[in-house]
Amino acid sequence: MKYIFKKLTEAKEKGLYRGDFKYLDSCQAPRVEIDGREIILLGSNNYLGLCNDARLKEAAVQAVNQYGVGAGGSRLTTGSYVLHRKLEEKIAEFKGTESSIVFNTGYMANVGVISTLCDRKWVIFCDKYNHASIIDGCLLSRARLIRYKHCDMKDLERKIREYKGENNLIVTDGVFSMEGDLAPLSDIIKLAKEHEMLIMVDDAHGMGVLGENGSGTVSYFNANEDVDIQMGTLSKAAASVGGYVAGKKYLIDYLRNFSRSFIFSTALPPASIAVSLESIDIIRNDVNRRNYLKELTQWFKEELEFAGFHVTDTITPIIPLIVGDAGKTVEFFKNLLEDGIYVPAIRPPAVPKGSSRLRISLMATHTYNDLQYVLDKVKLHGKRLGVIEG
Numbered sequence: 001m002k003y004i005f006k007k008l009t010e011a012k013e014k015g016l017y018r019g020d021f022k023y024l025d026s027c028q029a030p031r032v033e034i035d036g037r038e039i040i041l042l043g044s045n046n047y048l049g050l051c052n053d054a055r056l057k058e059a060a061v062q063a064v065n066q067y068g069v070g071a072g073g074s075r076l077t078t079g080s081y082v083l084h085r086k087l088e089e090k091i092a093e094f095k096g097t098e099s100s101i102v103f104n105t106g107y108m109a110n111v112g113v114i115s116t117l118c119d120r121k122w123v124i125f126c127d128k129y130n131h132a133s134i135i136d137g138c139l140l141s142r143a144r145l146i147r148y149k150h151c152d153m154k155d156l157e158r159k160i161r162e163y164k165g166e167n168n169l170i171v172t173d174g175v176f177s178m179e180g181d182l183a184p185l186s187d188i189i190k191l192a193k194e195h196e197m198l199i200m201v202d203d204a205h206g207m208g209v210l211g212e213n214g215s216g217t218v219s220y221f222n223a224n225e226d227v228d229i230q231m232g233t234l235s236k237a238a239a240s241v242g243g244y245v246a247g248k249k250y251l252i253d254y255l256r257n258f259s260r261s262f263i264f265s266t267a268l269p270p271a272s273i274a275v276s277l278e279s280i281d282i283i284r285n286d287v288n289r290r291n292y293l294k295e296l297t298q299w300f301k302e303e304l305e306f307a308g309f310h311v312t313d314t315i316t317p318i319i320p321l322i323v324g325d326a327g328k329t330v331e332f333f334k335n336l337l338e339d340g341i342y343v344p345a346i347r348p349p350a351v352p353k354g355s356s357r358l359r360i361s362l363m364a365t366h367t368y369n370d371l372q373y374v375l376d377k378v379k380l381h382g383k384r385l386g387v388i389e390g
């Protein structure tokens, strides 16, 4: 008990305590209702703005009418529906792989694939900024975990030469969730080929945003043939829920048989699967939506840089505004919220110490007008807090 209070007090003292969640009382859209106020939402992973799309809502309603609400069992017992099979076929086609498997979340997919594939005899080379679920998968696998500096190929190469074992995996985010930047995939592939290692890419934030037909980072780098494991989530641009792993048939068969986070959990309900099926079609076909988001991102990022803010090197709708100090980041967040703008403040352990930030992310449904208002307020508070010069 004492230990728990000590940890909570420490978190409070460091400005890292999370006590006050913001509860939305409307759908995930550019403007949301929080505590009875209309607020501009600027931190959603609903990149394409599909969470409130009429076609997706209709797909969910139809699935509920036909199949009911709960899945009723795990995928291996009574919880596999025809819709699950269709979705796995569609994801494989979308990703250009032989096969795919759907987990209940991206977190479970990462934990499931890494801990099933790797064991003590493996060495896993992992970008320092990879998502927590990748790290948890690595820890659960008991493989030797070697973390290399973020996107630093010299450091990766040095570490490969030093630590390479019999079985080796390089795992990287395609788009880094708190940075918005891309993994140097072509260089990673070169190293993996040279040293005969497997590559896994977590493309949670690339799907729907990058690549041909919005299929993601691997397609953006034209690397379908070279990436062994393509992992992703259906909870961001696809506006649904679920994680997936796409790759060779034998790998997917292996996961279906041995992956504990797949086997020992009730399947996703039919409505969520139906939404994912529909949203992949929208992602593929709606080029205008993707292009608008790209233009909006470029403009917004340039405006922030012009005002003197430090933003990361990003071409994705994730535009982190680096503040540094955790306390100041929270103050920035609160000031913006008073002005009707909700941008999540991201602090350690989600990001390294001293790099706390406002994680701005844009949606294809934001308007230039709303974003201009946001820019004015961000500049105002940024100056007042000394984040930029006044």
Ligand code: PMP
Pocket: 105, 106, 107, 108, 110, 131, 133, 173, 177, 202, 204, 205, 233, 234, 235, 242, 243
């Ligand atoms: N990988 C990355 C890079 C992520 O950002 C996230 C979610 N934030 C996940 C995996 C987990 O996905 P999910 O939310 O579907 O569990």
